[in-house]
Amino acid sequence: MAKKTRADEIDSSFIINAFRKDDRSIPPSARIISEHPEDTQREGPEPPDMVEQTVKEPVREDTERRRKVAKPDYESTFVRETSITARQGKQVYIRKEYHDRIQKIIHVVGQNELSIASYLDNVLAYHFSMFAQEINETFNDHLKSFGL
Numbered sequence: 001m002a003k004k005t006r007a008d009e010i011d012s013s014f015i016i017n018a019f020r021k022d023d024r025s026i027p028p029s030a031r032i033i034s035e036h037p038e039d040t041q042r043e044g045p046e047p048p049d050m051v052e053q054t055v056k057e058p059v060r061e062d063t064e065r066r067r068k069v070a071k072p073d074y075e076s077t078f079v080r081e082t083s084i085t086a087r088q089g090k091q092v093y094i095r096k097e098y099h100d101r102i103q104k105i106i107h108v109v110g111q112n113e114l115s116i117a118s119y120l121d122n123v124l125a126y127h128f129s130m131f132a133q134e135i136n137e138t139f140n141d142h143l144k145s146f147g148l
Contacts, residue, residue: 078122079110086117 094102099116106114128135 075109077126078119079105079114080118080122081114082118082121084117084121086115089117089121092120 102116102119106112106116106119110119
């Protein structure tokens with residue numbers, strides 16, 4: 001005969017965490033439940049003023065752009081989970097070499113905690129923020145050539 005388990009003896013945090021560890025749709029920071037509720041309140045999205053500062057940086061010369069991304073900064077810029085999932089986005093095709101390279105980066109640097117969609121979203125967000133002025137100028141030049 002099976003032994004009955006009392007509900008007050010069950011560690012709900014342990015059971016929930018066991019399921020969260022394997023769920024890739026949940027960001028890595030949310031996969032582990034802290035036993036101290038005040039710890040979870042401190043975590044959260046970056047303050048909006050910090051995000052605005054990175055977007056509003058003036059565009060510099062190409063050589064300065066390349067030097068700006070250092071190893072520690074690379075991980076904080078590109079190897080972080082985003083709120084987008086592959087189901088929310090659109091399908092795109094990339095070269096097999098790039099796909100293989102991205103998978104290696106995600107596997108080694110991201111410790112398999114990052115999706116290709118999140119990595120590409122981070123790379124594109126950085127690209128658009130760094131080249132915003134050039135993109136706008138080129139776009140407007142082409143619009144003028146069409147007489148629009």
